[in-house]
């Protein structure tokens with residue numbers, strides 16, 4: 393178990409000033425992971441827009457800076473668009489404000505695409521792709537969660 397805290401930012405897509413700091417309880421490989429919420433491809437396609445499907449179920453990445461969540465500065469919680477699991481609370485947001493993600497809300501797996509080793513991050517309940525974790529984030533943990541805003545739903549407090 394890896395219990396170190398980490399900073400989560402949405403720098404790639406939601407915006408460089410959105411950073412989440414999170415205690416993540418476990419970093420585990422999730423290939424073959426069983427999710428609580430399971431839907432068929434057809435069910436996902438009915439629930440999501442084409443682009444949401446591509447990002448959340450096929451691990452595409454949205455255009456940097458394109459998410460409206462970039463400018464979201466209210467207090468509240470970022471939920472998984474796939475299953476409504478609360479993922480990233482904004483209550484201790486720094487700079488433009490984000491917060492302590494809810495422990496165990498996300499899972500990860502190694503992703504060796506794009507010529508580099510990255511850690512993929514997804515909702516632990518439905519497996520929807522959220523983004524990637526990089527190790528060039530700010531201290532104390534040095535980790536940066538780079539998330540697709542399209543995978544998230546913000547609900548103000």
Ligand SMILES: [Zn+2]
Pocket residue numbers: 472473474475476477515516517518519520
């Ligand atoms: Zn989910």
